[in-house]
Amino acid sequence: MRGIMRVPFIKMHGLGNDFVVLDSRNQPLPPVDARKAAALADRRTGIGCDQLVLMENSAIADFRMRIFNPDGSEVGACGNASRAVALLYGQACTIETGGGVIEAQLADAGIAVNMGLPRFDWDIIPLAYAMDTLSMPVGWEELENPVAVNVGNPHVVFFVSDTDAVELDRLGPVIENDPLFPERVNVNVATVTDRGAMRLRVWERGAGLTRACGTGACASAIAAMRRGLVDRSVAVTLPGGTLTIAWGEDGTITMTGPATESFRGDFEWDALA
């Protein structure tokens, strides 16, 4: 009979986006599937988080990061978790993700992560059929004419006059699950306040309303830059705090902001399923 297996975890935060991190680099874990990820993320019966994050050994980077939403879906990118795992690593590092290898530096203003190149082709977002992703001829009630951007995961960005006035808890899931988005989509509502600042709220695919979304900040800043609404470096303020997003001459995005650790614990692997 197998003994009881207790697994250590670390609770991390990036602007109020919270993560349970399991580090399997030195302690191999049984495979994590959608059911296990959803059980761990459940705030009523599990540990509770916006995303479950696995740190694993990598052949092409300092380590590999795998990301699971609370609905169990595995995704290619998570901006806030990228800063959190870089903080745990403790120095500049390369991180293998489902969306490619990204690079993180510990900076005075927090942690700076080069998130790579944004993608705009309709079939890369992906959308169900061809259209102009900078001015999509679609709408859901007052949310109209969005921009689509893929930053390792799919985002749609609506520019509105007041982010707080949008019923994102009602419209978010409708848009997330619209057949126009075959892999579903993260839904961003953004207000540009001046050429260097914008406000943002995000309905995250597979997670719902969160206090912050790093990839949402990247996608929304790039959308605003492509529309000529802001300069190439912008402060994006979410309910959980502010990230600085810069679009470099080389075409890559740098996201800078804080990450923190709150506590460490362990749990019985077989008790959560």
Ligand SMILES: N[C@@H](CCC[C@H](N)C(=O)O)C(=O)O
């Ligand atoms: N919180 C994240 C994004 C997590 C993944 C997202 N919900 C998706 O399904 O693509 C961030 O900080 O970027």
